[in-house]
Amino acid sequence: MPDYLKELLVTIHGLGEGFLGITLWTLVWTVIKIVILLAPVLFMVTYITLAERKIIGFMQVRYGPNRVGFWGILQPLADAVKLLFKELLLPEKADKAIFLLAPALTLVPALVAWAVIPFSPGIVLADINIGILYILAISSMGVYGIIMAGWGSNNRFSFLGGLRSAAQMVSYEVSMGFTLIPVVLLSGSLNLTDVVNAQKGMWFAIPLLPMFVIYFISVVAETNRSPFDLPEAEAELVAGFITEYSAMSSGLFFMGEYANMILVSFMGSILFLGGWLPPVPFLSFIPGIIWLGLKASMLLFVFLWIRATFPRYRYDQLMRLGWKVFLPISLAWIFITGLGVLLFGKA
């Protein structure tokens, strides 16, 4: 960080403490930091929708949105305005409190988890010792929004969609959790900054390649993305748990889905692709945050690419893949990694 920025920060701190007192200022400063962190996240969430439509458009040899603004650049804003001004419908027999709480409970975990993501050395909102566990804990909460939406709508299709999705998320969380254990074994820490620093010699994607692949497929399933987008299987469940939602309440579900997608892409880059570290040391003049952004964008591109390529899985195939293929492989790999750490030492 340049000196003049540091001086500016010190001045701001001094002014804030002078005006508000130290306790209140700490609170206000934390809120400012949260806003600085979440504004780009929400911006990405908005623009990944455009990226998705454009990229899939190009893959299917068509233009994608190109009417609103130059090259369709204002399309996400138009969509947001449309969602905001539509009518918010509340089904007569829905459980009102649960129905309205569900979209918020889907979006909030997807945003809260960003607190522990390190963007560069030292640039992290909360550098806690149990970063990986925190992410697992928070992401396990996302399922409640979906179950509550399915049940609260008081609609059979919604309920079935909600149950399906919940079963899917819980199943794939198991294999996703197991793929993280070899990473923890190799780095010897649950702190995400330590995990990145442990990859200075070699990115974990190289010794743990099968785990990286399983991690990626599991998170595709966990974020309910195509080809595992069974909860919303529009042909059989008329969009599953989102059926009864309209306007911004359904918009919140989509925001949650995209925020989760971006989050797991960043997590994948941090855990397996060396986070902010450049691929070769002489490229380190480029700031780490750009490397992390590039790696995450690459993973996000794969998300969209998969969606344009594969047909949807059948439900029993999905469960078979999660429990009978990924779980044994990732369990076995934990022991292999343990043996490797015992023989050759940590990374």
Added chain:
Amino acid sequence: MAADLVFYFFSAITVGAALGVIVSRNQVHSVLFLILAFFNTAGLFVLLEAEFLAALLVIVYMGAVAVLFLFVVMMLNVDYEDLRKGAIQHLPMGIFVGLVLLAEFAFILSGIHVDGHQVHAQAAAQVSNTMAIGQVLYTKFLLPFEIASMILLVALIGAVVLTHRKRKGVKRQVIADQIARKREDAVELVKVAPGQGA
């Protein structure tokens, strides 16, 4: 000061949610209140600097146990007015259990332990508490830990054995059969002379 406020915030919600579990008439609301109570208890653990336990509480109880709970409760269609009718005859038992719990809490709060050592647990401040737990779990408490995991395994297998049954006439997908299937098994090219075809 600030920590005190946070403590009262979390504990007030925990107590409120716990009350909600037993008073709400809708069983799904009860489970959701229970989940809220779990989450706030995790917050209390964080205040005690037991962040590992807090994360485990959220992952295990909220992420797995409560989800299954919620599944079962949502799928069962229980008439709660029926259940309420006989509630009064279980009152003595309920009061007894409540008193036992109250006595236990009183013992804990007064600091009287069974062996009378009267020593409070020391916070492991030197190492992170994940490491501290790992160090005692795999050395001092290895046997109880292994026994607990065996009990869980037995319960797991028991559940599978109880629910697994063989039914006749169920069409199952056998992936190996599907992959082994060749074109010749399914399609036959027949040359039909003109006018001879059925």
